[in-house]
Amino acid sequence: MKDTKIQNDSSKYGASSIKVLEGLDAVRKRPAMYIGSTGPAGLHHLVYEVVDNSVDEALGGYCNHIIVTIHPDGACSVEDNGRGIPVDIHPTEKVSATQVVLTKLHAGGKFDKDSYKYSGGLHGVGVSVVNALSSKFEVVIWKNGKEYQQFYVNGGHPVADLKEIGPTDKQGTFIKFYPDAQIFEETNFNFETLTARLRELAFLNKGLKIDIADKRIGEDKSFFYEGGIASFVKHINAKKNPLFEEVIECHKEDDTYVVDFACQYNDGYAEQTYSFVNNIRTAEGGTHEAGFRSALTKSLNRFAQKQDALKDGPISSDDAREGFVGVLSIKIPEPQFEGQTKTKLGNSEVKGIVDSWLYSFFDTYFEENPTIARKVVQKALLAQQARNAAKKARELTRRKSALESSILPGKLADCSDSDPSKTELYIVEGDSAGGSAKQGRDRFTQAILPLRGKIINVEKARMDKMLSNNEIKDLITAIGSGIGNDSFNIEKARYHKIVIMTDADVDGAHIRILLLTFFFRHMKPLIEAGYLYVAQPPLYKVKLGKKEKYLQTDSELNEFLFNWIQENIDLKVNNNNLEEKEIEKLFQQILEYQTELYKFSNNIELSIKNSHELLNFINNTNTKIAQHDAQELINSLRNYFPKYQIELEQEKSVDDLMAGEETPTVKQFITFKEAKRSWQVPLNFFESKETENVLNLLKPVCHLDKDAWSFKLKNKETFAKDTGILKLIDQIVDLGKSMMTVQRYKGLGEMNPEQLWETTMNPETRKFLQVTIEDAIKADQWFTSLMGDEVEERRDYIQKHAHFVKNLDI
Structure with a gap:
C-alpha cells in the first residue's frame, strides 16, 4: 500500500x-x-x-x-x-x-x-x-x-x-x-x-x-483501492461483458464542490447507478443524479445528431442508460437529505452544477473517443427501438382505475378488499395449486394468480421480449405498479404482500428463482419496501401414533420424533431408571446438539455427517482449538481417518472472485478424498468460536457414552441394552422412524384447500420468508452468474455445491 x-x-x-x-x-x-x-x-x-x-x-x-x-x-x-x-x-x-x-x-x-x-x-x-x-x-x-x-x-x-x-x-x-x-x-x-x-x-x-x-x-x-471509483465500476461490472475495456472517469472540483464520476457499459439491459454524497449512499437518488442523467442524455443526443443517427427522434434518458454501470460521488459542505436515513439529496443547486460539469466532460470525451461514443449511441438506439416496440405492451400493463378493472387477468382470483395495506397476492404454480389456493383462501384479503408454466428468464431478455410474455404481462397487470423507470409507481401497488408460493420440487425452485430475478431486475422497489415474500409450505405430513403434524424442515422432523420418544419410552442407565424430567433433559441436550450441528454444517457448507466426524475427532484427540500447527494437524487427521486421503490446499475466495476483486483473499482448506467423492473444510474450522460452541454441546453427550444404557417402549419388552448413549439414540430414532408415517409433499396441488389454508395461508399459523437485499452489488453478480449467459461459471458453481443436495428430484 x-x-x-x-x-x-x-x-x-x-x-x-x-x-x-x-x-x-x-x-x-x-x-x-x-x-x-x-x-x-x-x-x-x-x-x-x-x-x-x-x-x-x-x-x-x-x-x-x-x-x-x-x-x-x-x-x-x-x-x-x-x-x-x-x-x-x-x-x-x-x-x-x-x-x-x-x-x-x-x-x-x-x-x-x-x-x-x-x-x-x-x-x-x-x-x-x-x-x-x-x-x-x-x-x-x-x-x-x-x-x-x-x-x-x-x-x-x-x-x-x-x-x-x-x-x-x-x-x-x-x-x-x-x-x-x-x-x-x-x-x-x-x-x-x-x-x-x-x-x-x-x-x-x-x-x-x-x-x-x-x-x-x-x-x-x-x-485498499488505488483506482478509487473506477475500481468500483470494474467491481460492479465484473461478471458482465463490457462494450469497451476503458472506464470513463471524470473529476471536477472548485472551492466548494467535488464531483467524481466513473462509468462503463455492458451488453446487458439493466442499469446500475450508485450515487453517494459525502460517502453516504443515496439509494433514492436526488438532485445530483438528476444532473448526471441530464448531462449524459444531452451529450449522447448531441453526438448522435452530428452522426445523423437520430432517425426515430431523440434518445431518451432511459435509452441512454441501458446496460450502464456508473458511480457518482459528490462532496458538498452542507448536504440536505430527507431525514437521518440520508437516502435522497435535496440541494437544488447541485443539479445545475453536476449537469454543467458532466455535460462539458461528456461532450469533450465523446469527441476525443468517437469509437466508444458510437458504441454507446448504437446501444442506446437499440434500446430506443425496443422501447417503441414495447410501448403498446407497457401501456396494457399499467394499473387501471376501478372502472377499468375488467382488464385484470382473467385467471386472477382477486380479493374484495381494496386497501393495499391489508391485501395479499399469492403467485402460485399451475392450475392445480391455483384451484386449492382459490378454494382455501380468505376471499376478503387474499388474491390468487396461477402461472401456467415457467416465466421468461428476464436476465437474458430485452424489455420488448419480456413484455410479450403472457405470464409477465399478467403479473405486472395484477400488481398494478407498472414497470420501468418511467412508469413504475410503488404507490399504485394493489397489494403490500406479494407471496411467491411454489412447489417444493426442482421445477418449483426454478420458477421461484425466475420470479425473484424478475422482481430484482424490474420491481426492486417492491423488495426494498418489504412487500415481497416466499411462502413456506410444509415439506412433511407426519403421523406417529395418534399424533399428526405438518413440518417444514428436517430439523422440525427430528424435534417431533424426539418429543414422541420422550413420552413413550422408559430409559435406564447402569440399570437405574431415569425419571421423566431426566429423560427430557437428556433429549434436550441431544436435540440442541443436533439442531446446532445442522445450522453449523449449513453455515460452513459441510454435510452433517462430516461435521460430526470432525467434532468427534477434536473431542477424542483433545485437539486444542486455536492452538494447532497446520502440518501437525494434517498428520493427526491422517492417523484418525485412514479411509481418507488428506491434503492441505489453498484456494482463492469464491465470493471475492465473483465480486471481481483485484486481489482475492486466499483461504486454506483441508481436503478429504475418498474413492468416489471428496469434500473440504476450511482450516479455520479448527480454531473458530462457532466450532468451539458446537463442541461444547457435544462434550456432555460424549461423556454419557461411557455408561451402560438400555430402553424399552412403555409396557413393552427391552429393545436395546448395555450400549453407549450415542448408539442407543440411533436405535431409538430408527425405532421411532419405523413406527412413523411420513408423507413428503412435492406439490401444493397434493394438499386439499383446508390443508393449504391451515399450513400456508392462515396468518395465525403460516410462515413466510421476507425477501430483502443485504448487498445489492453481490446480489446482482449472483443473478448475472446463475441466470445469465455464462455457462462455465454456472457449471462450476453446481459442481462445487452438488454434494449438499438432498432429496434430488429426477
Whole structure:
C-alpha cells in the first residue's frame, strides 16, 4: 500500500470545535427515529455511524487507516489513526469534550465548519446515539502524545470521568460497544453485511485502507483501492461483458464542490447507478443524479445528431442508460437529505452544477473517443427501438382505475378488499395449486394468480421480449405498479404482500428463482419496501401414533420424533431408571446438539455427517482449538481417518472472485478424498468460536457414552441394552422412524384447500420468508452468474455445491 499523507494539525481540533445542540433523552425511547429500525439494519447502522466519523477524518486528510473488529463476546470496535476526539474541558459544558461528544445529541465537529469541510453525518447524532443504544461502551483516545480512556454503561452513563492512562506514540480513536439486547431484536453482527459497506467506503476514498476482522469465525478482509471509483465500476461490472475495456472517469472540483464520476457499459439491459454524497449512499437518488442523467442524455443526443443517427427522434434518458454501470460521488459542505436515513439529496443547486460539469466532460470525451461514443449511441438506439416496440405492451400493463378493472387477468382470483395495506397476492404454480389456493383462501384479503408454466428468464431478455410474455404481462397487470423507470409507481401497488408460493420440487425452485430475478431486475422497489415474500409450505405430513403434524424442515422432523420418544419410552442407565424430567433433559441436550450441528454444517457448507466426524475427532484427540500447527494437524487427521486421503490446499475466495476483486483473499482448506467423492473444510474450522460452541454441546453427550444404557417402549419388552448413549439414540430414532408415517409433499396441488389454508395461508399459523437485499452489488453478480449467459461459471458453481443436495428430484 502506498503511504497516503495525512495532516497533523490535531491541536486545532479541540473542545472549542465541538458544538452542542441537545441531550440524548429521546434516543432510547424512540431509537428508530435515529437509526431507522431496531432490527438487523439498525444494528449495523451503529457500526456505520462510528465508521462514518473515522471516514470524516479521512475526508479531511487526517486519517488513512480504519480497523473494524467483531469480537467473540458480541462487541464491535472501530479504530482509526485520525486526530482523536478532543479531550480538553468543554468551555460551556464543564466536562471533557469527549464526554460531550459521547453523551449529547447533535454535539460534534460536524457543526463547526472549520473542523470538517465535508461530512456524511449531517445530523451529527452518530457516536452519541451508538453510546445511548449500547449496554457497554469504551473509548480510547491517543492524542498529543497521551492515551485517554473512558467507560460508559446502560445507555451512555459514564462510569467515571475521562482518564489519562499514560504516554503513547499513537494517534487516533478506538471505540468498542455492545449493542443493548433490551433494544435490538438481535445483536449478532453479520460479517458479510459490514464487509459490503466497508468495501464501498474503500472504493469511494482513494488512499484509505479499511480492515475488518471477525474474531468469531477467524475471517478477515482488507480493502485498499488505488483506482478509487473506477475500481468500483470494474467491481460492479465484473461478471458482465463490457462494450469497451476503458472506464470513463471524470473529476471536477472548485472551492466548494467535488464531483467524481466513473462509468462503463455492458451488453446487458439493466442499469446500475450508485450515487453517494459525502460517502453516504443515496439509494433514492436526488438532485445530483438528476444532473448526471441530464448531462449524459444531452451529450449522447448531441453526438448522435452530428452522426445523423437520430432517425426515430431523440434518445431518451432511459435509452441512454441501458446496460450502464456508473458511480457518482459528490462532496458538498452542507448536504440536505430527507431525514437521518440520508437516502435522497435535496440541494437544488447541485443539479445545475453536476449537469454543467458532466455535460462539458461528456461532450469533450465523446469527441476525443468517437469509437466508444458510437458504441454507446448504437446501444442506446437499440434500446430506443425496443422501447417503441414495447410501448403498446407497457401501456396494457399499467394499473387501471376501478372502472377499468375488467382488464385484470382473467385467471386472477382477486380479493374484495381494496386497501393495499391489508391485501395479499399469492403467485402460485399451475392450475392445480391455483384451484386449492382459490378454494382455501380468505376471499376478503387474499388474491390468487396461477402461472401456467415457467416465466421468461428476464436476465437474458430485452424489455420488448419480456413484455410479450403472457405470464409477465399478467403479473405486472395484477400488481398494478407498472414497470420501468418511467412508469413504475410503488404507490399504485394493489397489494403490500406479494407471496411467491411454489412447489417444493426442482421445477418449483426454478420458477421461484425466475420470479425473484424478475422482481430484482424490474420491481426492486417492491423488495426494498418489504412487500415481497416466499411462502413456506410444509415439506412433511407426519403421523406417529395418534399424533399428526405438518413440518417444514428436517430439523422440525427430528424435534417431533424426539418429543414422541420422550413420552413413550422408559430409559435406564447402569440399570437405574431415569425419571421423566431426566429423560427430557437428556433429549434436550441431544436435540440442541443436533439442531446446532445442522445450522453449523449449513453455515460452513459441510454435510452433517462430516461435521460430526470432525467434532468427534477434536473431542477424542483433545485437539486444542486455536492452538494447532497446520502440518501437525494434517498428520493427526491422517492417523484418525485412514479411509481418507488428506491434503492441505489453498484456494482463492469464491465470493471475492465473483465480486471481481483485484486481489482475492486466499483461504486454506483441508481436503478429504475418498474413492468416489471428496469434500473440504476450511482450516479455520479448527480454531473458530462457532466450532468451539458446537463442541461444547457435544462434550456432555460424549461423556454419557461411557455408561451402560438400555430402553424399552412403555409396557413393552427391552429393545436395546448395555450400549453407549450415542448408539442407543440411533436405535431409538430408527425405532421411532419405523413406527412413523411420513408423507413428503412435492406439490401444493397434493394438499386439499383446508390443508393449504391451515399450513400456508392462515396468518395465525403460516410462515413466510421476507425477501430483502443485504448487498445489492453481490446480489446482482449472483443473478448475472446463475441466470445469465455464462455457462462455465454456472457449471462450476453446481459442481462445487452438488454434494449438499438432498432429496434430488429426477
